[in-house]
Amino acid sequence: MTAVQADLHFDRPSVSDGAALWRIAKDSGTLDLNSSYSYLLWCRDFAGTSAVARGEDGRPVGFVTGYVRPERPHTLLVWQVAVDxxxxxxxxxxxxxxxxxxxxxxxxxxxxxxTTITPDNTASERLFTSYAARHGAAVTREVLFAADHFPDGPHAPEVLYRIGPLTHPSH
Known part of the structure; x- marks a missing residue:
């Protein structure tokens, strides 16, 4: 942890964090905002595969949500990453x-x-490619959901980034 982060505490999210995660996602300006209800459910049902950073006051200032894929139990799908x-x-x-x-x-x-990343999200692309480099893993990319898969209007394609095999997962 860097000195800048010395005042932060990393933890699993709880249901009481759901509203804060929704706000951080909303304020990100890049993430697809899901319903507040979905963040509450995520904090309840997927807390074990998600993480939250808390400031000195205990409030969330960043989060990563994810889940272990049922069909690929050695794969973590990262759903969203956001920082206040x-x-x-x-x-x-x-x-x-x-x-x-x-x-x-x-x-x-x-x-x-x-994870999936839209082609215009360079911050996420940098985050995940640098993660791969730190962990000695390759990155493959393929379109998972094309723009025409989305029923609710224009949406950029979601490109699947697959990072692995992880050789240093516990750095």
């Missing part, structure tokens, strides 16, 4: 992602991380 604007640019997203994958790898084998 007051904590951006300090490596917090990378630290959250590293900490989450180390925690999951300590509980059971983790050989791959997947």
């Amino acid at each position: 604007r007051t904590h951006r640019g300090r490596g917090l997203a990378g630290s959250l992602l590293d900490g989450l994958t180390a925690r999951i790898a300590a509980e059971h084998p983790l050989t791959c991380v997947e």
Whole structure:
């Protein structure tokens, strides 16, 4: 953890964090905002495969949500990563992602991380390609959901980034 992050605590999210995660996602300006209800459910049902960074006051300032894929139990799908604007640019997203994958790898084998990124989201692309480099893993990319898959209007394609095999998952 960097000195800038010394005042932060990494934890599993709880239901009481759902509203804050929704706000951070909304304020990100890049993430697809899901219903507030979905963030509450995520904090209840997927807390074990998600992480939150808390400031000194205990409030969330960043998060990573994910789940272990049922059909690929050694793969973590990262759904969303977001950091409050007051904590951006300090490596917090990378630290959250590293900490989450180390925690999951300590509980059971983790050989791959997947996420989807729209072509215009260069910050996420940098986050995940630097994660792959830190963990000695290759990155493959393929369109998972084309623009015409989305029924609710214009949406950029979602490109699947598959990172693995992870050779250093607990850095």
